[in-house]
Amino acid sequence: MSPKERHPQRKQAATSFDVARRAGVSRAVVSRAFTPGSSISPESRKKVLKAASELDYRVNQMARALNLKRSDLVGLVVSDMANPYRAAQIDALAKRLVADGYRPLLFCVDGNAETEQSISLLLNYSVSGVVVTSGLPPEAICFKCAERNVPLVIIDRGHNYPHVDQVTSDNAGGGHEAAAKFIRQGNRHLVAVEPDLVVFSVSARVEGFKHAAKSSGCELTVIRVSDPSYASGQQAADRFACKAMRNAGVFCPTDLCALGFLDAMRTKHGADIPQELSVIGYDDIPQSSWEFANLTTFRQPVVEIAATTLELLESRFADPELEERQVVLPVHMIERGTTL
Amino acid sequence: MSPKERHPQRKQAATSFDVARRAGVSRAVVSRAFTPGSSISPESRKKVLKAASELDYRVNQMARALNLKRSDLVGLVVSDMANPYRAAQIDALAKRLVADGYRPLLFCVDGNAETEQSISLLLNYSVSGVVVTSGLPPEAICFKCAERNVPLVIIDRGHNYPHVDQVTSDNAGGGHEAAAKFIRQGNRHLVAVEPDLVVFSVSARVEGFKHAAKSSGCELTVIRVSDPSYASGQQAADRFACKAMRNAGVFCPTDLCALGFLDAMRTKHGADIPQELSVIGYDDIPQSSWEFANLTTFRQPVVEIAATTLELLESRFADPELEERQVVLPVHMIERGTTL
DNA sequence: TTGTCTCTTGAACACGTGTTCACTGATCTG
DNA sequence: CAGATCAGTGAACACGTGTTCAAGAGACAA
Numbered sequence: 001m002s003p004k005e006r007h008p009q010r011k012q013a014a015t016s017f018d019v020a021r022r023a024g025v026s027r028a029v030v031s032r033a034f035t036p037g038s039s040i041s042p043e044s045r046k047k048v049l050k051a052a053s054e055l056d057y058r059v060n061q062m063a064r065a066l067n068l069k070r071s072d073l074v075g076l077v078v079s080d081m082a083n084p085y086r087a088a089q090i091d092a093l094a095k096r097l098v099a100d101g102y103r104p105l106l107f108c109v110d111g112n113a114e115t116e117q118s119i120s121l122l123l124n125y126s127v128s129g130v131v132v133t134s135g136l137p138p139e140a141i142c143f144k145c146a147e148r149n150v151p152l153v154i155i156d157r158g159h160n161y162p163h164v165d166q167v168t169s170d171n172a173g174g175g176h177e178a179a180a181k182f183i184r185q186g187n188r189h190l191v192a193v194e195p196d197l198v199v200f201s202v203s204a205r206v207e208g209f210k211h212a213a214k215s216s217g218c219e220l221t222v223i224r225v226s227d228p229s230y231a232s233g234q235q236a237a238d239r240f241a242c243k244a245m246r247n248a249g250v251f252c253p254t255d256l257c258a259l260g261f262l263d264a265m266r267t268k269h270g271a272d273i274p275q276e277l278s279v280i281g282y283d284d285i286p287q288s289s290w291e292f293a294n295l296t297t298f299r300q301p302v303v304e305i306a307a308t309t310l311e312l313l314e315s316r317f318a319d320p321e322l323e324e325r326q327v328v329l330p331v332h333m334i335e336r337g338t339t340l
Numbered sequence: 341m342s343p344k345e346r347h348p349q350r351k352q353a354a355t356s357f358d359v360a361r362r363a364g365v366s367r368a369v370v371s372r373a374f375t376p377g378s379s380i381s382p383e384s385r386k387k388v389l390k391a392a393s394e395l396d397y398r399v400n401q402m403a404r405a406l407n408l409k410r411s412d413l414v415g416l417v418v419s420d421m422a423n424p425y426r427a428a429q430i431d432a433l434a435k436r437l438v439a440d441g442y443r444p445l446l447f448c449v450d451g452n453a454e455t456e457q458s459i460s461l462l463l464n465y466s467v468s469g470v471v472v473t474s475g476l477p478p479e480a481i482c483f484k485c486a487e488r489n490v491p492l493v494i495i496d497r498g499h500n501y502p503h504v505d506q507v508t509s510d511n512a513g514g515g516h517e518a519a520a521k522f523i524r525q526g527n528r529h530l531v532a533v534e535p536d537l538v539v540f541s542v543s544a545r546v547e548g549f550k551h552a553a554k555s556s557g558c559e560l561t562v563i564r565v566s567d568p569s570y571a572s573g574q575q576a577a578d579r580f581a582c583k584a585m586r587n588a589g590v591f592c593p594t595d596l597c598a599l600g601f602l603d604a605m606r607t608k609h610g611a612d613i614p615q616e617l618s619v620i621g622y623d624d625i626p627q628s629s630w631e632f633a634n635l636t637t638f639r640q641p642v643v644e645i646a647a648t649t650l651e652l653l654e655s656r657f658a659d660p661e662l663e664e665r666q667v668v669l670p671v672h673m674i675e676r677g678t679t680l
Numbered sequence: 681t682t683g684t685c686t687c688t689t690g691a692a693c694a695c696g697t698g699t700t701c702a703c704t705g706a707t708c709t710g
Numbered sequence: 711c712a713g714a715t716c717a718g719t720g721a722a723c724a725c726g727t728g729t730t731c732a733a734g735a736g737a738c739a740a
Contacts, residue, residue: 010660011487015726026690031728038729041688056484061464062405063726066695071402076446081431082626084424091421094448098458103465106416106446108434118438124401125443144396147351230630259630267631286422290570290599291607292632320350355696366720371698378699379718403696406725 014055023051034059065126074313075122076104077115079134083256084285089133089155089302096306100314102128109134116141123148129313131155136200151316153309158200165312166326167305171201171282174298174331175208175251178280181296181333182249183216185340187278189248190218193236193257197227205253205282221245228253233260234268241269248277249339255281255288255297262293262338279338282331294337301329354395363391374399405466414653415462416444417455419474423596424625428642429473429495436646440654442468449474456481463488469653471495476540491656493649498540505652506666507645511541511622514638514671515548515591518620521636521673522589523556525680527618529588530558533576533597537567545593545622561585568593573600574608581609588617589679595621595628595637602633602678619678622671634677641669 016030023030025044032038033048051057065071074097080086090106097104105125107118112135119141122130129151136157145152146163153165182190190213194206213220223239225232233252237260240250252258258281265271265279273279281288284299308327316322356370363370365384372378373388391397405411414437420426430446437444445465447458452475459481462470469491476497485492486503493505522530530553534546553560563579565572573592577600580590592598598621605611605619613619621628624639648667656662 009487010489013488017726027727028690028729029688032689035728039688044688058464060406060466060726062402062411062466063695064728065402066400066406066697066725067727067729069695073445081427082424084422084427087421087424087427090446091448094446098447103461104446105413106430106434106444107438108431121443124398126400126402147349148353149350230626234631263631286570287627291574291603357696367697368699368720369718372719375698381718384718400696403725404698406695406727407697407699409725 013060014052014057015060016057018055019048019051019057022055023047069126070128071126072102073105073125073127074102075107075119075125075127075130077107077109077118077122077130077132077134077137079109079111079115081108083254084287085255085283085300086133088285089300089305092302092306093131093133093309096303096310100310111135112138119145119152123150128317129153131309131313132157146320149317149320151313151320153312155305155309156199156201158204160324160326162324163316163320163322164324165316166324167308167312167329168201168204168326169298169300169305169329169331171204172208172211173328174282174333175205175210175253176212177298177333178251178282179209179212179216179218179249181280181339182251182278183218185249185278187247187249188219189221189245191221191223191240191245191248191250193223193225193233193250193252193261195225195228195232195253195257199228202228202253206251209251209253221248225257228257230256230260230263233257233262234264235260237261237264237269241265241271246276250277250279252279252281255283255285255295257281258295258297258338259287259293262295266292274338274340278340280333284334288334289336296336296339297334298331299334300331304329353400354392354397355400356397358395359388359391359397362395363387409466410468411466412442413445413465413467414442415447415459415465415467415470417447417449417458417462417470417472417474417477419449419451419455421448423594424627425595425623425640426473428625429640429645432642432646433471433473433649436643436650440650451475452478459485459492463490468657469493471649471653472497486660489657489660491653491660493652495645495649496541498544500664500666502664503656503660503662504664505656506664507648507652507669508541508544508666509638509640509645509669509671511544512548512551513668514622514673515545515550515593516552517638517671517673518591518622519549519552519556519558519589521620521679522591522618523558525589525618527587527589528559529561529585531561531563531580531585531588531590533563533565533573533590533592533601535565535568535572535593535597539568542568542593546591549591549593561588565597568597570596570600570603573597573602574604575600577601577604577609581605581611586616590617590619592619592621595623595625595635597621598635598637598678599627599633602635606632614678614680618680620673624674628674629676636676636679637674638671639674640671644669 020027020030032040094104133155142161223236281297284297288295360367360370372380373385434444473495482501563576621637624637628635
């Protein structure tokens with residue numbers, strides 16, 4: 001490799017002024033060539049595009065954002081990236097955002113305080129919107145977003161804030177359907193693993209399950225754990241094993257939790273699933289289809305959630321005074337080997 | 341909730357001019373109050389900060405970036421988010437970037453073409469740097485980054501581009517150590533699962549293993565699969581089972597692959613691990629410590645990789661003419677239940 | 681030819697910031 | 711006390727863009 005190649009000449013990035021001069025038009029024409037729907041003659045556009053490509057011209061998005069008082073950036077505040085479901089959701093959201101011309105500004109946080117800080121920081125970047133999949137942001141910060149016309153969409157949460165839209169899967173419906181499945185296949189005891197940690201989507205699943213169980217007259221047992229993690233699933237298995245229950249249907253509100261339960265029941269307690277007991281989870285993370293698990297679960301519609309999120313963002317951007325909306329997307333049960 | 345609260349007054353964001361007027365100073369003083377190390381008297385700073393907090397002033401990062409010709413944004417180009425190792429890496433990188441005052445601009449891509457597109461897009465945002473953990477970007481785009489003084493760090497790749505820094509874990513060393521472990525514990529046959537798909541880090545692990553095996557005079561078998569995924573691990577198990585090998589040590593260059601292998605060997609082929617054969621993976625994803633797996637593997641130093649990435653970015657930002665560097669971080673074997 | 685209308689163009693402005701450069705007043709030095 | 715030094719200040723500029731507005735060019739009807 002030649003010395004010249006090793007030390008490339010540091011070029012000043014070409015501006016619209018450079019392009020204008022090369023194309024023999026004014027700078028305004030250059031701007032119009034890159035703005036769809038503006039008034040420009042075909043030959044002018046052609047000249048501009050030619051000059052632009054020769055100079056490797058790129059619109060300076062910072063200048064553009066400053067002028068328009070709005071950037072293509074969208075804040076993406078997420079927590080618990082270790083959960084494979086979250087990773088899938090981020091992946092779908094990020095791809096959808098980019099496909100629609102936005103750029104996701106990622107904040108990985110732990111807890112509500114960090115969520116608030118992140119949103120506050122995002123307001124410095126003229127973001128077109130904010131998507132929150134982490135803890136519930138405090139009302140004050142939501143209010144600030146509304147003040148500044150920054151649409152805010154919350155995924156998988158339940159609290160109602162003015163001007164804040166929400167998307168969730170049908171958590172309660174999934175819980176209900178899990179109970180129905182157990183009853184249909186003849187399980188005598190219904191068991192819900194219920195985390196103490198209050199997370200709207202998770203709580204709604206358990207509530208749906210409990211409600212369906214009670215209203216069908218089945219015997220319902222609740223095993224309380226701290227959170228909906230793999231470790232908590234293991235803990236639930238230990239407590240379940242003590243009760244020596246027969247013919248039970250166990251609903252874990254998260255696949256991670258279900259896999260912990262399943263794994264401990266089989267490996268440690270030698271349970272025969274689904275002969276002795278059935279298990280259903282929620283999320284359909286990739287690990288649930290692994291051979292050791294083969295878990296019956298509910299598939300979260302990550303792509304549809306992403307699409308809905310963008311619709312909500314864009315519609316509220318067009319009209320900030322819209323009433324807040326809550327979109328609930330249906331889930332489908334994926335029947336595998338932990339049910340009959 | 342009152343009507344007034346439901347429809348918050350849309351405020352114009354306060355500018356440094358507003359703050360200056362309220363504090364009774366010039367706009368330049370306001371700027372200095374928010375610029376560490378600039379010349380300003382303590383009482384002026386105090387007045388400015390007071391006025392700023394009263395007005396909820398925030399510096400407009402777009403205007404700042406336009407002026408400085410540099411934003412706090414750092415491009416983060418990633419692929420294969422479904423791999424839990426990647427998610428952990430993104431999490432560590434994103435947190436570190438934010439802690440150091442940068443904002444990660446996330447691009448989730450599939451394949452090298454999309455990687456190039458993403459980097460090209462990023463150049464429009466005056467990014468302070470780009471971090472690539474997806475496929476290898478073409479040389480042309482690396483060259484453009486260098487031209488524009490945009491530091492580029494590539495994680496877990498091997499190709500040498502001018503002005504492009506690299507960080508990897510000690511892939512070859514890990515492979516070597518895996519072979520040594522098998523030999524030490526008395527395995528007669530060493531087996532490498534080798535993906536056809538060329539990915540630098542993965543290939544380096546296999547090469548390290550093969551080299552160590554050969555130089556120790558052990559019998560070495562290679563099982564070729566298409567990629568380093570869970571499904572490929574299952575496939576490798578099927579092929580391995582046909583050979584009816586005794587006392588083998590199997591190295592899978594990825595935990596996902598190892599878990600697929602392990603899961604299929606136990607569940608489908610009824611193998612007794614580690615009595616009949618031993619397995620070692622690479623990455624230490626959370627699933628590897630799950631009970632069903634209990635996989636011996638190498639822990640990737642995600643936090644150290646993130647820290648090193650930032651050091652490389654910042655040093656190259658200070659001096660763009662630095663020779664390209666390749667940092668190799670040590671890995672540690674986590675011994676679990678798939679080895680003796 | 682004259683008047684009207686449509687389409688295109690370029691000059692000027694605004695967006696909000698960081699920094700440069702004189703300039704002021706105070707403090708220190710001999 | 712005179713001169714030199716120095717921290718602190720504010721006016722002005724530059725960053726690169728999208729859009730407004732008046733003006734020009736051309737087509738067409740009367």
